Amino acid sequence: MSKESDDFYNRVFDVVRLVPHGRVTTYGAIARFLGAARSSRLVGWAMNRSHNIIPIIPAHRVVNRAGILSGKAHFNDPNEMQRLLELEGVVVKDDQIINFDDVFWDPASMDL
Numbered sequence: 001m002s003k004e005s006d007d008f009y010n011r012v013f014d015v016v017r018l019v020p021h022g023r024v025t026t027y028g029a030i031a032r033f034l035g036a037a038r039s040s041r042l043v044g045w046a047m048n049r050s051h052n053i054i055p056i057i058p059a060h061r062v063v064n065r066a067g068i069l070s071g072k073a074h075f076n077d078p079n080e081m082q083r084l085l086e087l088e089g090v091v092v093k094d095d096q097i098i099n100f101d102d103v104f105w106d107p108a109s110m111d112l
Contacts (some may be wrong), residue, residue: 008036012046013053015107019061022088024084026065033107048074060084062079067100 015030027040027047036042043062050057051074060081064070072081074094082092091098 002047007050008034008039008042009046012043013050013057013089014060016047016057016062017055018048018107018110019045019058019105022090023103024061024063024067024085024100025105025107026063028065029104029106029108030062032058044071051075052087063097067097067104069095 003061011034012030013108015033016025019025027043030039030043031039047059047062048071050059052069059071060075069081069085069092072078075081077083082095085092085097090103097103
């Protein structure tokens with residue numbers, strides 16, 4: 001991995017650590033917030049690499065734009081993402097967040 005992608009991944013990790021408990025964001029919202037609107041897929045790759053990073057990155061709080069748990073296969077147990085979200089009060093059915101509009105958090109809404 002290049003230093004440039006390392007830097008981008010670390011910026012993604014920093015944003016994901018800010019997602020509040022019980023809320024979710026999307027790959028695209030993170031990419032837009034970082035000024036790389038066309039880099040949603042790269043955000044996804046960062047999430048795939050985030051599982052053993054300390055301090056912990058709550059990758060379970062990042063879903064696709066439709067609220068689907070598209071990253072669940074990258075957890076040690078494919079049910080782990082849903083389990084973690086449900087522990088935080090997020091309602092999931094058939095791998096999709098039911099109350100997506102209510103729990104969506106946009107990093108652009110932060111006061112910097």
